[in-house]
Structure formats: C-alpha cells, structure tokens
Amino acid sequence: MTDPSKRLINAPSMDDKRPYIDGWKPDPHVPILLTRLDYLLRLAQTNSLWPVSFGLACCAIEMMASMGPKYDQSRFGAEVFRGTPRQADLMIVSGRLSWKMAPVVRELYELMAHPKWVLSMGACASCGGVFQTYSIVPGIDHIIPVDIYIPGCPPRPEALQDGLVKLQNRIRTGVAKNPFAETSGRMDGT
Amino acid sequence: MAKFTVEEHVQGKHMVLNMGPQHPSTHGVLRLVLELDGERVVQCVPHIGYLHTGIEKLSEYHNYTKNITHYCRMDYLAPINNELAYCLAVEKLIGLPVPARASYIRVAMHELTRCISHLIWIATHGMDIGAQSLFFYGMGEREKILEFYELVGGQRMMTSYIRIGGLQADVPAEFDERVRAWAKDFPKAVDMIEGLLTKNPIWTKRTQGVGVLDQRTTISYGLMGVLFRACGIDMDLRRDNPYCRFEEFSFDVPVFPEGDVYSRYQVRMEEMRQSCRLVVQALDKIKQTEPGTTMWVSEHFAPPKRDNVERDIEGLIHHFKYWTEGIKPPAGEAYAAIEGSKGELGFYVVSDGSAQPVRVKVRGASFVNLAALPAMVEGGLIADVVAVIGSIDIVLGEVDR
Amino acid sequence: MVKLDELQVLVKAVLGERASSVWVENGALIARVPPELIVHVLTALRDDERLGFGVLTYMTAADYSPRLPRFELVYDLYSLKLCERLRVKCDLEDTGSEEELPEVDTVSGVYLAALWHERECYDLMGIRFRGHPDLRRIVLPDRWDGHPLRKDYPFDGKRVWKLGCTVVDSARNVNLGL
Numbered sequence: 001m002t003d004p005s006k007r008l009i010n011a012p013s014m015d016d017k018r019p020y021i022d023g024w025k026p027d028p029h030v031p032i033l034l035t036r037l038d039y040l041l042r043l044a045q046t047n048s049l050w051p052v053s054f055g056l057a058c059c060a061i062e063m064m065a066s067m068g069p070k071y072d073q074s075r076f077g078a079e080v081f082r083g084t085p086r087q088a089d090l091m092i093v094s095g096r097l098s099w100k101m102a103p104v105v106r107e108l109y110e111l112m113a114h115p116k117w118v119l120s121m122g123a124c125a126s127c128g129g130v131f132q133t134y135s136i137v138p139g140i141d142h143i144i145p146v147d148i149y150i151p152g153c154p155p156r157p158e159a160l161q162d163g164l165v166k167l168q169n170r171i172r173t174g175v176a177k178n179p180f181a182e183t184s185g186r187m188d189g190t
Numbered sequence: 191m192a193k194f195t196v197e198e199h200v201q202g203k204h205m206v207l208n209m210g211p212q213h214p215s216t217h218g219v220l221r222l223v224l225e226l227d228g229e230r231v232v233q234c235v236p237h238i239g240y241l242h243t244g245i246e247k248l249s250e251y252h253n254y255t256k257n258i259t260h261y262c263r264m265d266y267l268a269p270i271n272n273e274l275a276y277c278l279a280v281e282k283l284i285g286l287p288v289p290a291r292a293s294y295i296r297v298a299m300h301e302l303t304r305c306i307s308h309l310i311w312i313a314t315h316g317m318d319i320g321a322q323s324l325f326f327y328g329m330g331e332r333e334k335i336l337e338f339y340e341l342v343g344g345q346r347m348m349t350s351y352i353r354i355g356g357l358q359a360d361v362p363a364e365f366d367e368r369v370r371a372w373a374k375d376f377p378k379a380v381d382m383i384e385g386l387l388t389k390n391p392i393w394t395k396r397t398q399g400v401g402v403l404d405q406r407t408t409i410s411y412g413l414m415g416v417l418f419r420a421c422g423i424d425m426d427l428r429r430d431n432p433y434c435r436f437e438e439f440s441f442d443v444p445v446f447p448e449g450d451v452y453s454r455y456q457v458r459m460e461e462m463r464q465s466c467r468l469v470v471q472a473l474d475k476i477k478q479t480e481p482g483t484t485m486w487v488s489e490h491f492a493p494p495k496r497d498n499v500e501r502d503i504e505g506l507i508h509h510f511k512y513w514t515e516g517i518k519p520p521a522g523e524a525y526a527a528i529e530g531s532k533g534e535l536g537f538y539v540v541s542d543g544s545a546q547p548v549r550v551k552v553r554g555a556s557f558v559n560l561a562a563l564p565a566m567v568e569g570g571l572i573a574d575v576v577a578v579i580g581s582i583d584i585v586l587g588e589v590d591r
Numbered sequence: 592m593v594k595l596d597e598l599q600v601l602v603k604a605v606l607g608e609r610a611s612s613v614w615v616e617n618g619a620l621i622a623r624v625p626p627e628l629i630v631h632v633l634t635a636l637r638d639d640e641r642l643g644f645g646v647l648t649y650m651t652a653a654d655y656s657p658r659l660p661r662f663e664l665v666y667d668l669y670s671l672k673l674c675e676r677l678r679v680k681c682d683l684e685d686t687g688s689e690e691e692l693p694e695v696d697t698v699s700g701v702y703l704a705a706l707w708h709e710r711e712c713y714d715l716m717g718i719r720f721r722g723h724p725d726l727r728r729i730v731l732p733d734r735w736d737g738h739p740l741r742k743d744y745p746f747d748g749k750r751v752w753k754l755g756c757t758v759v760d761s762a763r764n765v766n767l768g769l
Contacts, residue, residue: 052212053212053214054212055218056218056219056241057218057241057263057266057586057587058263058266058347058348058587060218061266061267061310061347062346062347064310064314064325064329065329065332065333065336065346067325067329068325068326068329068330068332068333069326069329069330069333070329070330070333081214083213083214085212095241096241096243098239098240098241098242098243098590099732100239100240100242100731100732101211101219101240101241104210104211104212104240108212130259130260130263131243131244131245131248131260132747133243133244133245133247133248133746133747134244134247134739134744134745134746134747135242135243135244135731135739136243136244153263153348154346154347154348156346238729238730239728239729239730239731239732242730242731244739244746246715246740247715247739247740247744247746248746250746251746282617282618283617285617407703409645409646409671410645410702410703410704411703411704412646412647412648412649412669412702412703412704414646414648414669423671425671430674431674431676522616522617523616523617524616524617524618524619525619525667525676525678527648534648536648536649536667538649538651538665538667540653548653548655549651549653549654551649551651551653551665553648553649553667557707557711558649558704558707560707561703561704561706561707562703590730591730
C-alpha cells in the first residue's frame, strides 16, 4: 500500500489536455531532450490499448457487451482483442479466478510484453467477491499486479469503460508505470 | 477410448495440441488436449475445473434466499433460469403455492432469458466459425432484452428477481407495453440472422455433417434439451413435465433429425421464435390477473408486507426472522428441472428442517453436454472442434460450478 | 403420462425384492436399493419395455454425517416413453480410515452419462467407483488434497492452505509459497 500522502488526490481528468500534470517531475530514465517524444509515446499507448481476450466468468459477458454495438469500446481504441498475450498490452481479468487457473493467469501475464497494464474487473477479481470459498483466489492481486480495480457484480459496460478511461488518463500522464518495468518480474525480488 | 496405437504415438506420428484455458473460441476457461494426426483429431480430452467455485459447498452455509444470488452466477448467460429452477425445487420441497400472476411473469422472464441465451450463442458461435459481424447482430438484439431485465430486476444480468414463493416485486406498469413493442420486432431480427446463415454455403459447408451424434449415444449420455431435439427425439420438459403453468400455453417444439451442428442451429433459431410467441401469451395472461399478487402471504415462507412491519410487533418480528434467519423448509428432498436454454437445468435440494440446506446438487446441462464432446469430435478435423463446441452451447460456470 | 401410483406399482413389480422400499415424496417416486445391486437394478430399469428409463439425468452423493450410514448415492432416471422420473438411492457406509475411500460399482457401463458424474463424486465426495475407466479428479487440480463436499472440510479451505497452488514458470521457478 502506498503512502497516502504520495497518492494523487486530484486525479487527472479527460478534459485535462496538458501533457504534464502539476507536480510532475521528469522521469529520470527519459533524457530531457526526449520528453516530448515520451509524451507522444504515452499518448499512442493510451489510445490503442489492445486487450488480450481473457474472460473468465460473468464479467466477461459484460466485457463482450461493452465491445458490442450499444456500448462501443472501439471509441476508446480498445476493441481489438488479441488472441495471444504476446500481442496485447492490457489484460482485463473479468470473472472469478480459481486456484487451478492461477498459474495460467501468471503465465499469460509473463508472456505479455512490457509495457503492460492489468484491469481487475468485477468484485470477484478484485477481492474474491461473493465466493469466499476454498477454490477461489481472494483477489487477483495475489497473483499479478493490478493497476485499476472496477467494482460491481458484474460492473455495467459503462463502469468498465469508466475504469478504462481512468487507466488511460493515468497512462497518458505517466502515472501508471508498470511496477515491474525496471525489475526482472520475479516476485521474490531477485 | 483412444483410437491410436502405441507405436504410432511413440513414433511421433501424432501431435498433441493444447487448446488452453485461454482461447478465443473455447467459450470460457475450457482446456482441450487434442491428439492430432495432421488435421484429424484422434483423441480429445477435455479438462475442466478452471472456474470451479464450490457453489454446492457454499450453499450449505447460506440460507435458502441467499443461495439464489449464487445460482444466478452459475449459468451467467441465462441468469434467471437458474433462479427459477432453484425456486421451483424449494417450493416443491415446502409445498408452497405460487400465485398465477407470479407464474406468468416467471414464464415471460424465462422465455426472454431463453432468447438472450440463444442470441449470445449465435453471436459467439457465428464469430467462431468466421461470421464475425454476427457478434454485433446478436449482442445488439440482446441489449434490447437486457433493458427488460433492468426494468424488472434493477440489474442488467444477475437480478435475483425470482424468489421462493413468487417474485421479488411486481413488474412496473410499462413492462407490458415495452415488451409487446419488442415482440413485434423480434421475429424480424431472427429472420435477419437466419437470412445471413441458413442458406449460406459457407455456413452449411461448415456445419452440416459435423459433430454428428447418433440417437443411442445421445440418450445414453443423457444430454436432454436442444441436443435431443436436434437428434430427432421429441422431448421438451415444458410440454412433457410442465412447470410454472406451462400447460396453459400453446407452443411448438422444433425437432430436426440429422444430429449435426446445423440441426442444432435450426432448433435454436426456431426456439427463439417460439419463445417470442410464449412471451406474448404470457403478457396476455398477466393482464388478466390482479396486479400486486406476486407472492402469497405466508407466515413462515414469505416476507411480510411493509405496512405490517412498521405497524405492529408481529410484523416486525416476522420481518426480522425472515431476513436474518431465513426460511426453514420441512425435512425432505425435492428435485425440480426446467427446460433451460442449454438442456435440462435441475436442482436437487435436501433439507433437514434447518435454515441451511443439507445438500444442493445442481444438474447443469453444460456439464452433461460437455461429456459428449469427445464422441462428437474424434475423427473430425480440428476446425470442426470449434464448430462443435459452439453448437453444444456450453457455459463454463455451469460446467464447473 | 402415467399417474405416480401406477408407476409405483410398476416399479415395485420390476424391481421385486431388490428394492427395500419404493415411496413417493414431494411429487417424486423414490426407490431405495442396496449399493451392491445398483448395476443390476439400473440395467433392469433401463431395459424394461414398459418402463424404459433410458436417461440418467444425474448422479450424485450426499454426506449426512453424523448420521450413519454416512453417504447416500442418488441416481435420477428419466423415461422418455412415460415422461416420468424415478430416483434411486443407496446408502453407503464410510470406511473407518481416512486413506481408504468407500467403494461402489460404476454404472458407466449402463449409462454413459455416469462417466463424468462419477468422476465428480470421486473428486468432491471421495467415493471410489470400481471399474470406472478413467477415475481421476475433474473440477479440482490433480494434486488437491481432500474432498471438499464432505462435511468435515471447511468451505473456505483455510485448513488446507498449504496446497493452494504452486506457481511455476519455465525459466524462473517462482513458488508463491501459499
């Protein structure tokens, strides 16, 4: 859990078109001459988040409805669901994760190339939801790091898109850096 | 049930392919291990359990009304069907009568649920076979019915609208008019989808003669439902073992003899039309009943009316006991099955007189249908595996529970 | 469709002495048979011309501890000819030890539907079926310890937390140690 004083209280909104937010500090890994390019890169990533088709249970149906004609997700650039995680940069974990499936999720997450983000959709993915049983993982953040949690059982397609927009804002402003970007990805810290 | 010789396997003639739990065409987290000889499937072993939630175990710890919310999330493509089957089983256990208006509204929601289940089936099945635009046709039509779910239950999918003894609340006034307006246009939508597929040479080439299962094997696997009707067996639980006053309704049961993917497609398309017909009949019957009677007043098995709760102490105690402890059916057991959109969906409930059930067994149609998958797929091409999985219309929530 | 009392008489006639009792409860016809005779009974019910119970809708087991006998197997049959159901139940004793599981003959030779239902019973309830061609776990991971649907298994599984899952990826053996 991050220190509350370090968390952003005023989250960036959709209308905020400035490339840098208040209190922005230059990313030490990006040379100063390339900051504009870095911004363009983040803008491109934001508007073309390609999810890997990873639906587990009921929330997956709402995810499919969000892709459907009424709640068109391609407005956000995120309608191209790739079959393989190698070609995707967003994983929307929608539905209850069981212990049998957990190694598979981890493997899929590892197969995705950096930069990658994870959206935990629904109550079951975020915390186990209605099903606190022997076979359900109480929250996917036991297995993979998560960027945005979307509550609901199942969350409406608009809620999913709201979460997606929040993630997009965080990516565009550089806040959502993948926590494993500079590390090996091993969870034991080596 | 392997059809290869050990020598062929050892010499590397066959390739083992894993259609893993994450796959765009497996309709959920199903894992198939296919042994292939070139493109021919020699052996297919399904591995399930990637969505096992332990709902049957969980039901033993929650009271009868809370369990309704668990079963909604089992077959998540047809949520109200699960609630209906469970409530019918518990009502059979108690011997609780259900008012006519509640039965007719249940029929209307049941048939609307069948429509949404079949629409999402054709959306994903078509998309798997290659007709990607069908996804948008199917999902668009489905959204129109989800508006009724929201109107009646407040939620787009998991409404928990059907309760033990009747319904959670009466339908709003605009339900009748909006559903009638939908029912006028729905047959045209089914015509549109059929127009795209039925005589389409690509569709017929990919679905006719594929995944054939003969009658004897189908009966032995106990598949029931659409798979029986697509094999030439005339059986429909709504007509043969009527529940929810289905004996008062008139509808036809489509039966096609070939037993392949194409006949299952034809059965489901025709079922959608019949469902629309049933919904209109249900609306007419609802009009004739008295508004507000969606649950009989019962001291032990129904919540009290709100006025009584706020006025006298007995009402308050009744309210408290009902919502904290729950209902206590007499000891015994009951099984109730409905004609779900995928087959027979049944609940076997055993009670020992306390507020939690002793055992709830869910007879999930998809679990039984999936057991027959190897028999349908072995000997065919790998591309047909995708067509067959789509045609048996499985939902992994029901398979794994 | 045949009336339940007539069906009860017919079933009693077909089963004869094999069924210890046949009764009607909550609108369903139920027969109790000893577990050793289950294969004969189901074959007789399936092959009889008047009854024709050709469909096994489901097969399950219930754990009634602390009552003895502990387990009860339930087979639900449906007749396409008569459009009626019959539930066949057997009482199964638990073996004294934890390692040995109670055994009963498989009915997958009579109905193919029993293949997966019996695997599920084995997985969740721990009942072994003699003669089953492929008896292994179906909904739980293969190396899972215990049989969750039994009454002595906690529903949140905290007691057997040690198994959970071992997350291994190919190059970097990560063990979450759960």
